[in-house]
Amino acid sequence: MSANMDRLMNNARARLTGATDDALQRELFNVMDDFFKGSNVWNEDIELEVPGQDPAGTEYEITPTGPALIDKLLWVFTKPDQTTISRGSGIRASMQIPGVLVLDTQPSSDVTYIVTVANTVQDPTLRNGYVTFPAWVLDKYRDVILAGLLGGMMMQPSKPYTNNQLAVLNKRLFTQGITAANGEWRRNNTYRMQAWAFPRFVGGTQRGRSGWGGPV
Numbered sequence: 001m002s003a004n005m006d007r008l009m010n011n012a013r014a015r016l017t018g019a020t021d022d023a024l025q026r027e028l029f030n031v032m033d034d035f036f037k038g039s040n041v042w043n044e045d046i047e048l049e050v051p052g053q054d055p056a057g058t059e060y061e062i063t064p065t066g067p068a069l070i071d072k073l074l075w076v077f078t079k080p081d082q083t084t085i086s087r088g089s090g091i092r093a094s095m096q097i098p099g100v101l102v103l104d105t106q107p108s109s110d111v112t113y114i115v116t117v118a119n120t121v122q123d124p125t126l127r128n129g130y131v132t133f134p135a136w137v138l139d140k141y142r143d144v145i146l147a148g149l150l151g152g153m154m155m156q157p158s159k160p161y162t163n164n165q166l167a168v169l170n171k172r173l174f175t176q177g178i179t180a181a182n183g184e185w186r187r188n189n190t191y192r193m194q195a196w197a198f199p200r201f202v203g204g205t206q207r208g209r210s211g212w213g214g215p216v
Contacts, residue, residue, distance in 0.1 A: 004138045005130060011146055016153050018160030024149065025129040029121060031148035031174070032131050035141070036120040037071050039181035042134060043118045044068075047079065048101070052109035060101045067132045068119040070098045079112040144177030 012024055036042050046062055064070060073095035091113060092104035101115055125131045138145065151170030154163045 002135060002138070004135070004142060008138065008142055008146055008149070012149050012153070015150055016161040019153055022129065023156075024153065025125070025131070027152045028145075028149055029123075029125065029131045031145060031152060032121045032133055034174075035137075035145065035148065035178055035181070036118070036133070038175075038178040039185060040072075040074070040118040041141075041181050041185045042068070042120070042137065043074060043116060043185075046115045046117065048113045048115050050103070050107055050111050050113060052107050052111070054106055058103040058106050060103075062095075062099050062101050062115055062117060064117070064119050066119075066134070067122060069122040070095075070117045071120040072098070072118045073101065074116040074118055076101070076103075076116070077114045079114050141177065141181060144174060144181065147171075147177060148174035 009021070009024060013019060016024070044064055046064070048060055048062065050060065062070060073093065076091040076093045078089045078091065093115075094102050094104075095117075096102070121131045121133055147170045151167050151174055153159075154161060154167035154170065156162060
């Protein structure tokens with residue numbers, strides 16, 4: 001367990017008298033799932049090689065590089081060539097089933113697409129009971145995650161740490177933190193920059209802090 005996770009759990013234990021580690025770990029899974037689904041901060045670029053006029057159709061399975069589940073499709077681009085760092089052309093696609101990419105049209109020739117997806121946590125957790133996610137998330141959003149953990153635990157009825165008033169306060173802080181994290185992601189974590197306008201179409205190389213980067 002990392003120092004940051006150890007610090008998070010110690011902070012939670014100090015505020016939740018009588019809480020067991022099993023209960024904290026179960027609630028932490030729920031907190032991280034809510035956080036990633038609401039913020040989109042854990043996103044990843046996945047390369048997909050598509051053969052031209054593929055007789056198998058337009059559906060392709062997409063798999064994250066780390067222990068994760070795909071939550072949603074963000075966008076799809078053609079892979080840029082070696083002479084440019086900009087994205088290629090946007091591709092129309094959908095993902096009704098997480099992890100199953102459906103192209104609107106099949107390309108007439110072989111092409112490589114960059115599929116950008118938003119990830120969330122998956123079961124099973126590590127052997128020690130802790131959910132796995134990129135280490136930088138806890139570095140950056142520890143206070144938000146702690147608020148979510150406290151709020152969820154304090155809402156549990158008939159426990160030594162049950163506190164509906166503090167639960168509501170912490171849940172509010174958690175929700176606000178998710179909204180702020182989503183806004184930072186939209187601005188590419190730059191200060192006072194205008195939010196990036198996503199392409200109108202629906203949604204490798206991992207980009208910056210958005211990729212896996214190792215577990216906590």
